[in-house]
Amino acid sequence: MKEVLALIEKRKHEFAQLPLFQFLQDTSIDPRERLVWVPCLAPFAMGFAQLNKYDLRQEPTSDPIQAIINKHTYEDDHHWVWFLEDLEKLGLNPSMKFSEAMKFFWGEETYKTRQICHQIALYTFRAEPIVVLAAIEAIEATGNVALSLTSQVAEELQKTTGKNYRYLGKHHFRVETGHATGTNNVEQLIENTELTAEQRAKAFEVVEKVFEVFTEAVNEMKTYTEKATYAQKQSTPELVTF
Ligand SMILES: [Fe+2]
Known part of the structure; x- marks a missing residue:
């Protein structure tokens, strides 16, 4: 699987160059402003638990690779709890009507982010475990890039608020x-x-897809940061306009 891992490394390096990640590193901007896109992550943070629990996990199994996947899914199926905690700690948990929250969750501004888990589920559906593992390695690579940077912003913010951001911060990164x-x-x-030619082709395809969907979602979140300030997002229940 060396070639697949090499492709992941290459795409990971490209992924790290995205404008949102540059924005996260701009210490001239208030850390709260740099994290204003965090509510947009909701469809992924919540959906990822489900993807791990119901799509990637296949129990019982006698396949050693599927057994690795299953173990991994138990780590990644509960991080959404930390995400909801962080929204509150960031002051990005405004009271709103249930219908307004649904409009945000299902709105145009989070469309690409909703596609992440959906597309990964489609691409890994009934795939061989080794292909699913390639997808997991690609997902982990994107998470590693994002969390290495959000954890630095969270640390900056923690100095003034004293709050421990478990999803965005070091806890999750570790x-x-x-x-x-x-x-x-x-x-x-x-x-x-060792992969067969067919397995390699499928693993390449799924890796490319994983990076594509995460790239589009991250760019969607960057667009969101350009639309309103932290103060507006914190106090305005109507987070999106249709
Ligand atoms: Fe996680």
């Missing part, structure tokens, strides 16, 4: 190793797994 977790020497095991 449990997301950048690779499938829960199995010893998993990186070596993945690296040494």
Whole structure:
């Protein structure tokens, strides 16, 4: 699977150059402003738990690769709790009518972010476990880039607020190793797994798709940061206009 891991590294490097990630590193901007897009992550943060629990996890299994996947899904199926906590800690948890919250969740401004889990589920549906594992490695690579930067912003903010941001901060960054977790020497095991030509082609395809959907979502969030300030997002119940 060496070639697949090399492709992931290449795409990861490109992914790290996206404008939102440059924005996160601009310390001339208030850390709260730099995190104003966080509510837009809701469809992914909430949907990812479901993707792990109901799509990627296949139990029982006698397949050793599927067993690795299953273990990994138990780490990633509960991080949404930290996400909801962080929204409150960031002051980005305004009271609004249920229908308004639904409009935001299902609105045009979060369309690409809603596509992440949906597309990954489609691409991994009935795929061989080794192809699913390639998808997980790509997902972990994107998470590693994003969390390495959000954790720095969260740390800056923590200095003034004293709050521990478990989703955006170091806590999450530490449990997301950048690779499938829960199995010893998993990186070596993945690296040494030989793929057939067909498996390799499918793994390449799924890796490209994972980076494509995350890139589009991250760019969608950057667009959102250009539309309103933290003060507006904090106090305006109508987060989106239709
Ligand atoms: Fe996570």
